[in-house]
Amino acid sequence: MFKATLTATVLLAAPAFAQDVASGDAEAGESIFNQCQACHVVENDDGEVLAGRNGQVGPNLYGISGRTLGSVEGFRYSKSMAAAGEDEGLEWNEETFVGYVQDPTGWLKEQLDNNRARGNMAYKLRSEEDAANVWAYIVSLDPEAGEEASE
Numbered sequence: 001m002f003k004a005t006l007t008a009t010v011l012l013a014a015p016a017f018a019q020d021v022a023s024g025d026a027e028a029g030e031s032i033f034n035q036c037q038a039c040h041v042v043e044n045d046d047g048e049v050l051a052g053r054n055g056q057v058g059p060n061l062y063g064i065s066g067r068t069l070g071s072v073e074g075f076r077y078s079k080s081m082a083a084a085g086e087d088e089g090l091e092w093n094e095e096t097f098v099g100y101v102q103d104p105t106g107w108l109k110e111q112l113d114n115n116r117a118r119g120n121m122a123y124k125l126r127s128e129e130d131a132a133n134v135w136a137y138i139v140s141l142d143p144e145a146g147e148e149a150s151e
């Protein structure tokens with residue numbers, strides 16, 4: 001039973017290079033990213049904007065797969081987000097991402113085991129499926145995402 005589910009997930013994964021790191025549908029995720037772009041861009045190291053326009057309220061989401069939480073240089077994160085990265089050593093993968101975007105502050109409280117933890121992202125993406133799809137989309141914009149995951 002478990003094996004059958006796993007196979008189905010792999011077959012459904014959209015872009016070949018992201019299939020190791022994403023189970024969602026990148027195409028569906030692209031329109032969900034509209035909800036993020038008021039605050040976020042996906043901008044590569046050459047300064048090319050791959051998604052969004054110029055949202056600066058939140059950090060650049062390029063290359064997020066495998067990245068330590070709260071580690072975009074020059075971005076002022078909440079104390080809780082910085083602690084989740086620096087003290088707990090948490091990294092972004094599908095699981096952490098999907099948990100976080102559904103309830104940023106609630107998720108940080110849980111991870112830090114601290115009821116007073118607070119994140120600065122004032123947005124909740126209420127659907128787990130949408131969260132997995134937008135993850136697949138963001139990861140699909142990073143040609144190195146699949147390689148990192150299989151290292």
Ligand code: HEC
Pocket residue numbers: 032033035036037038039040057058059060061068069070071072076077078079080081097100101118119120121122123125134
């Ligand atoms: C109203 C503005 C706003 C919106 C809308 C928003 N975010 Fe954020 N986001 C933020 C801010 C601010 C932070 C920094 C949080 C902190 O420091 O606690 C953040 C942080 C993040 C992080 C952590 C990145 C890192 O560098 O560690 C992820 C992942 C993320 N957002 C994903 C999303 C996704 C996906 C969406 C759309 C569904 C979204 N955000 C919508 C403002 C926003």
